[in-house]
Amino acid sequence: MARIIILLKPQALEHIMRQLNVLIIVSLLVLFSCSENRSSITDELRPVYLTRGQTDTLLISDLFYASSYGINIKQSPHIEVQYLPQQNLVILNPQKTFTGVTYFRFEHEGRDYYIPVEVRTRQQHRFTLASPHSDDQVRVIGSFNDWNRSDALLVYNSDKKRFEGTRSLEPGRYEYRFQVNGTEIIDPANKHKIRNPFGEYNSVLTVEAPHIKYGLYYHDYAIKRDTAFVRFRITQPVNVPRTPRAVYAVYNNTLLEDKNIDIRDNILTVRLDKKAFPKRSALWAAVQFVDGGTGYKKVTFQGARLAGHTKNRFNWHDAIVYSLFVDRFADGNPANNSKVKQPGVSDKVNFMGGDLSGLLQKINEGYFDELGVNVLWLSPVIQNPKEAWKEYRPPQRLVTGYHGYWPVLPRKVDDRFGTMDDLKAVTEAAHQHGMRVILDFVSNHVHKNHPYFIEHPDWFGSLKLPDGSLNLRQWDSHRLTTWFEPFLPSFDYSNNEALEKVTDDALWWLETSGADGFRQDAVKHVPNAFWRRLTQKIKHRVNPQRDVPVFQIGETFGSYSLINSYVSNGQLNAQFNFPLYDTALPVFTRPEGDFNDLNREILKGVRYFGMDHLMGNLMDSHDKARFMAWADGDIPDGADVEALGWSKPPRVDKPESYSIARLYMLYMLTVPGIPVIYYGDEIGMTGAGDPDNRRMMRFGNRLSREEAEHKKEIGKLIRLRRTYPTLRYGDYRPVYVDKDVLAYIRSDLKEQLLVVLNKSKRAVNLDISFPEDVVINSVVPLHNARQYALVPPVLKIALPARQGQVFLLK
Structure with missing residues (x-):
């Protein structure tokens, strides 16, 4: 090969070197700029809710994800902010006399960010218990303090001969009891009581919400040339209208300038540049008056269009989840069937043959397309023991790991369900059918035959407490260390090796299977540090590779505050709303149930989680007796629901139970949050407690006429939610509530x-009278409406028994 040699003069060589240096500097600047963009905050900064006169301490990494968390504090109206950089904390202290809306402002990597803030008041409730014995030890325990049996003692008032204690409570409904010298009793002065899951009674306290003085509601949305106009209606007292003191509009974490905002005739208009819309964005708007604020209202965009009003753009607010037990759904490969052959093992708690091949067949047959769901939540598919194990609690039955919650290997699909290739095929087929897949992940414990426990016993806590008693099923008193069974050792995540290994395992399942998220098991029994580390890894390693970010929803039985303590930008996206479920179930299935209680609970959830929350709304779950058993009257007061499933398994005898179930489903599909449908709900499957609530699924000609008709009607209700985005993104506004009737408006900027x-x-x-700010010119029946007449501002409706109706308001 010939060589070509070029001789350059020194001046030319010097010129080239100068140009090369410039090129290197420019490249470094571009690289540095790209690095800055990668490390900038991409999370939507969600509102912070504070209580007037009380400080709140927040972990910065719970507010947003970034590669570094150093911030500079900027002035924030009505809030004093203290920054503790070494602890990665901020302390927010609202002014003692201030209530309403404001923001928290900080600088990160050269850019200012704004977090919406609402400062609210809480009501002080005084609990009292009359007693002549001043030396008694008396506590009040309840859903407001997670039934904390070590809470502060009440104080004895010798003048009034009673014990007293004050608690600061959000509006809503609470169950409680008094604990007197270790014995629990209901409040003898409170006639309102309700049965608890243990067959006893709890007293019930209702804290009414304060009157809403100022409101902000969706009005309309329009694009004219290069400007998008977002308009809201402001409501305030008619007799003494006030001029706003401040208007806040936070778009993409930035406070908009005054030139983008206008208020005329109680209409707030926010102007946005159409050309500047990113792929996804959010606007938070609020108005502050001299004596309170409206609260923030959110608008979510996909491009320049309202979220939900675009086709084929999935957001997790669009999710309609279908939860299934792999072993109990469909058997597509009889060759992998392998029952545990062990004396004393009942078929109820043995493997029944369901597998990933069967699930794949149902996906490809279009079963889920017809039903209308778009997210599949699979029970754990991880390898479980080959043998049965005896439960510790009486009657100490032998049970297999058909459910998937007893892992014996960290990264293997249970061979009775299939292989990793089968799981990949399921996720790929689901994606082709427009569905997402979330995997059930077990992080609290493993089976004692798991290599982690055998090789690293120091990764786990002790089964025994310091006093020598067993730390078994101590759900609340030792919630972060308790074992579920003697053969299920619980992780001790203060051991960093264990934390890193299990969070890496979780990422392996996501990346290998192609799944879109997790249902996280037993969240409240796992420390926050675990969820923070896992979410940090997901946002660093997985989310940048995906168009739709990974979704994590958790399981926590407890108070709103405990549930919410695991939900943030630095931890989980959502949890299941068990407090709402616990209220809704008796409201729909008992004659004495009261829609006023349900309405209060919906609003309580909105106060804690925000109107746009992603909390999972339930009708059934694998841990609860099925709805149809309650609706059919098959569960007596105080019954042991698990024992009932063995002694007298429920069956559906009353046709009206299907109507009650459809009414509940209509409610669940039209309130804020994500609906979660448990397999069999669509056919009205019944069942008592575990394992009777996990019967084998039935399809096609194995359904009765009533079950097939029920499935058809449930499909209609699901399609209603998918058709109207306001049911997924809109606000909730009750307009009529009594014991047996509940009416509410769901609205966004396009529809009501x-x-x-x-x-x-x-x-x-x-007769439904609409609020003065709601102008209705006509109504369009969407579901089950036959007899109605609009005489503005009143809509007259003939509502059949145990049925619901839906109207489009224009």
């Missing part, structure tokens, strides 16, 4: 829907 529910045994003629 009215949902009316009647749970009584009789038909109802109802």
Whole structure:
């Protein structure tokens, strides 16, 4: 090969070197700029809710994810902020006399960010218990303090001969009891009581919400040339209208300038540059008056269009989840069937043959397309023991790991369900059908035959407490260390090796299977540090590779505050809303149930989680007796629901139970949050407690006429939610509530829907008067509406017994 030699003069060589240096500097600047963009905050900064006069301490990494967390504090109206950089904390202290809306401002990597803040008041409730014995030890325990049996003692008032204690409570409904010298009793002065899951009674306290003085509601949205106009209605007292003191509009974490905002005739207009819309964005708007604020209202965009009003752009607010037990759903490969052959093992708790091949067949047959769900939540598919194990609690039955919650290997699909290739095929097929897949992940414990426990016993806590007693099923008193069974050692995540290894395992399942998220098991029994580390890894390693970020929803039985303590930008996206489920179930299935209680609970959830929350709304779950068993009257007061499943398994005898179930499903599909449908709900499957609530799924000609009709009607309700984005992104506004009837408006900037529910045994003629700011010119029946007449501002409705109706308001 010939060589070509070029001789350059020194001046030319010097010129080239100068140009090369410039090129290197420019490249470094571009690289540094790209690095800065990668490390900038991409999370939507969600509102912070403070209580007037009380400080709140927040971990910065719970507010947003970034490669570094150093910030500079900027001035924030009505809030004193203290920054503790070594602890990665901020302390927010609102002014003692201030209530309403403001923001928290800080600088990160050269850019200013704004977090919406609402400062609220809480009501002080005084609990009292009359007693002549001043030396008693008396506590009040309840859903407001996670039934903390070590809470502060009440103080004895010798003048009034009673014990007293004050608690600061959010509006809502609370169950409670008194603990007197270790014995629990209901409040003898409170006639309102309800049965608890243990067959006893709890006293019930209702804290009413304060009157809403100022409101902000969706009005309309329009794009004219290069400007998008977002408009809201402001409501305030008619007799003494006030001029706003401040208007805050936070778009993409930045406070908009005054030139983008205008208020005229109680209409707030926010102007946005159409050309500047990113792929996804959010606007938070609020108005502050001299004596309070409206609260923030959120608008979510996909491009320049409202979220939900675009086709084929999935957001987790669009999720309609279908939860299934792999072993109990469909058997597609009989060759991998392998029951545990061990004396004393009942078929109820043995493997029944369901597998990933069967699930794949149902996906490809279009079963889920027809039903309308778009997210599949699979029970754990990780390898479980080959043998049965005896439960510690009586009657100490032998049970297998058919459910998947007893891992014996960290990274292997249970061979009775299939292989990793089968799991990949399921996720790929689901994606082709427009569905997402979330895997159930077990992080709290493993089976004692797991190599982690055998090789690293120091990664786990002790089964025994310091006093020598067993730390078994101590759900609340030792929630972060308790073992579920003597053969299920619980992790001790103060050991960093264990934390790193298990969070890496979780990422392996995500990346290898192609799944889109997790249902996280037993969240409250795992420390926050675990969820923070896992989420940090997901946002660093997985989310940048995906168009839709990974979704994590958790399971926690407890108070709103405990549930919410695991939900943030630095931890989980959501949890299941068990407090709402616990309220809704008796409201729909018992004659004495009251829609006023349900409405309060919905609003309580909104106060804690925000109107746009992603909390999972339930009708059934694998840990609860099925709805149909309650609706059919098969569970007596105080019954042991698990024992009932063995002695007298429920069956559906009353046709009206299907109507009650459809009414509940209509409610669940039209309130804020994500609906979660447990396999079999669509056919009205019944069942008592575990394992009777995990019967084998049935399809096609194995369904009765009533079950097939029920499935058809459930499909219609699901399609209603998918068709109207306001049911997924809109606000919730009750317009009529009594014991048996609940009516509410779901609205966004494009549409308003009215949902009316009647749970009584009789038909109802109802007159619904709309608020003054809601102008209705016509109504369009969308579901089950036959007799109605609009005489503005009143809508007259004939509502059949145990049915609901939906209208589009124009």
